[in-house]
Amino acid sequence: MIEIKNLQKVYDVKRRQSFFHMTREKVVAVKDISMRIDKGQIVGLLGINGAGKTTTIKMLTTLIEPTNGTYSFDGIDAIANPDLVKRQINMIAGGERMIYWRLTAYENLWYYGQLYGIDNTLLKKRIEKLLQIVGLEDKADLPVETYSKGMKQRLQIARGLINDPKYIFLDEPTIGLDAVVTQDLHKEIRSLAKDQGKGILLTSHYLSEVEELCDYIYLVNKGELVIEGTKKELTDYVFARNRYVFSVRGMDKKIVCRLRDNLRMIDPESEVLFEDGSCTIISKAELSSAIAEFALKEKLVINELHKQEPSLEQAVIKLSKNLERKDTQIA
Amino acid sequence: MKYFIKVVLAESYKQHRNYFNNKMIYVSLFLWPLLSFLASYYSYKAFDLEESAISYINSGNILVFLLIGYMAMSFFRSVVQSAWRFSSERQSGTLEYIYLSPASRLAVLMGNALSSVFESSVVMLVFGILMIFYNRESLHANVVGLVVVMPIYVIMALLWGVFINACFLYSRDTDFLFTILEEPMEIFSGVKVPVMIFPGWAKLLSCIFPLTYALEALRQVTLNNSDLGTIKITVLISILIIVVLLAATLITIHIVEKHVRKTGNIILF
Ligand SMILES: Nc1ncnc2c1ncn2[C@@H]1O[C@H](COP(=O)(O)OP(=O)(O)OP(=O)(O)O)[C@@H](O)[C@H]1O
Numbered sequence A: 001m002i003e004i005k006n007l008q009k010v011y012d013v014k015r016r017q018s019f020f021h022m023t024r025e026k027v028v029a030v031k032d033i034s035m036r037i038d039k040g041q042i043v044g045l046l047g048i049n050g051a052g053k054t055t056t057i058k059m060l061t062t063l064i065e066p067t068n069g070t071y072s073f074d075g076i077d078a079i080a081n082p083d084l085v086k087r088q089i090n091m092i093a094g095g096e097r098m099i100y101w102r103l104t105a106y107e108n109l110w111y112y113g114q115l116y117g118i119d120n121t122l123l124k125k126r127i128e129k130l131l132q133i134v135g136l137e138d139k140a141d142l143p144v145e146t147y148s149k150g151m152k153q154r155l156q157i158a159r160g161l162i163n164d165p166k167y168i169f170l171d172e173p174t175i176g177l178d179a180v181v182t183q184d185l186h187k188e189i190r191s192l193a194k195d196q197g198k199g200i201l202l203t204s205h206y207l208s209e210v211e212e213l214c215d216y217i218y219l220v221n222k223g224e225l226v227i228e229g230t231k232k233e234l235t236d237y238v239f240a241r242n243r244y245v246f247s248v249r250g251m252d253k254k255i256v257c258r259l260r261d262n263l264r265m266i267d268p269e270s271e272v273l274f275e276d277g278s279c280t281i282i283s284k285a286e287l288s289s290a291i292a293e294f295a296l297k298e299k300l301v302i303n304e305l306h307k308q309e310p311s312l313e314q315a316v317i318k319l320s321k322n323l324e325r326k327d328t329q330i331a
Numbered sequence B: 001m002k003y004f005i006k007v008v009l010a011e012s013y014k015q016h017r018n019y020f021n022n023k024m025i026y027v028s029l030f031l032w033p034l035l036s037f038l039a040s041y042y043s044y045k046a047f048d049l050e051e052s053a054i055s056y057i058n059s060g061n062i063l064v065f066l067l068i069g070y071m072a073m074s075f076f077r078s079v080v081q082s083a084w085r086f087s088s089e090r091q092s093g094t095l096e097y098i099y100l101s102p103a104s105r106l107a108v109l110m111g112n113a114l115s116s117v118f119e120s121s122v123v124m125l126v127f128g129i130l131m132i133f134y135n136r137e138s139l140h141a142n143v144v145g146l147v148v149v150m151p152i153y154v155i156m157a158l159l160w161g162v163f164i165n166a167c168f169l170y171s172r173d174t175d176f177l178f179t180i181l182e183e184p185m186e187i188f189s190g191v192k193v194p195v196m197i198f199p200g201w202a203k204l205l206s207c208i209f210p211l212t213y214a215l216e217a218l219r220q221v222t223l224n225n226s227d228l229g230t231i232k233i234t235v236l237i238s239i240l241i242i243v244v245l246l247a248a249t250l251i252t253i254h255i256v257e258k259h260v261r262k263t264g265n266i267i268l269f
């Protein structure tokens, strides 16, 4: 089990004012993150750009040292003993870099295998198996530069498994891949956790990915945990609210105001947002019939009225905004 | 230890495949030293070497004198180039994965230096050896001295390379070392002109380049029939330099790792 508590990373950044003058400033990349990853579990780390996901992964992989906080790795103090941790983890990041383009897939895997000091006969077997898993066995002897993006990405996955890690950190592994390749990869990731019992931490921009794969989700913003829970818990928490899209012919502010007053009688906390000639209504209560009745009463011609499926994406944006609002209020 | 050697060999092989997969590169790495060597050789032709201040240089062996200079230099210089190439791994993101592994950093740097030292200078070495063989009558070699001295300087060149590699890892801003080390090394180590005739300030500068000692010892044993006793000071200094280089490298690797873990600059470029 991996457990981090109140992990923090503050970078000292030099900013050049002029040729002779530099000022130092502190950049808080991660303010306070605590999380837990169990074996056989896929944990998701969600957040918008700059939220501190990559920084968190780098701390977990011991590539960077936290400014504060504790990190226990199967009972080992990982901050003091990065070398013990390194053997048992690996990281896979999205994108095409991080492999040697002039080397073949086989040579790449062989090289990384040597870095882990893996016995040569074992390594050979493992490479063959991995190449087969990621479907590159036919291309194993071609230089990587001749591969497509998806193939390079699959090679990354194989590389990340070369030392048979107990925990795998995936930093946006499917970035830039098409739906089919992504699906294959998802299957692979799931099987790593469920069949092989590996602990996986996955960061992603694609919320559907996290929704689909993760057993437990942490949502971060500006280096802080906003919310955590199982997918179900998060969905419940956020979407105890219902969300409706509603528009009528000749919709204007007056109609929206009347609608708002009307709905507030049912749910005083309901929100009615007017944008581009259509309304978005957010409420804890079930409002579809009330909205329809309102339209009928006002003799409005309904263009659109439907309930939106809850999605994690909206939750991220909404929760992040809430937090920001809190921040600015404090400041 | 087995693990260490595995990493050294893997790294050499990788560098070989990554940078030397085109045969032309061997020729191009040889062309510049060759031209420089020819230029120096023909400049010497203009002077009367019999009157030279250096006892062991004469018009007969100036060719060998220069060849030894250029061969040793290509050895020492290639490692600086290898360091420069290695820093490109920062950009390709592969350096981060090396740091992610538990592999000995020293082994990785050694593998890199090993591959580049031999591959960048192999053509120059072959050329030099052939030329020297052709001019073997101008040699005045002490075989025992040569056998002892050669490995010392191969090790020294390797460690010099490893050390410079380690410095390059510190940050991308250490690229300036490249400019500082390349040309001055050629000038002040006495590749073309013996250090002995340098003015005092230049002699002082030459002291800081390990290549200076390598050249002195190698030329003494090949051209002047010096035995180990005669050059013992140079050899002792060289061994001292090797020890210092090794220590400095280990310390640098340690500092780099700390620095990188603090600033996260392993992927910045
Ligand atoms: N090496 C560094 N030095 C200084 N600041 C850094 C460094 N790395 C990251 N930061 C800062 O830390 C913050 C968090 O960055 P991080 O890369 O962790 O975000 P992220 O959640 O991975 O974003 P993205 O979704 O864009 O990948 C950013 O504001 C970034 O500018």
Ligand SMILES: [Mg+2]
Pocket: A053, A054, A055, A171
């Ligand atoms: Mg990131």
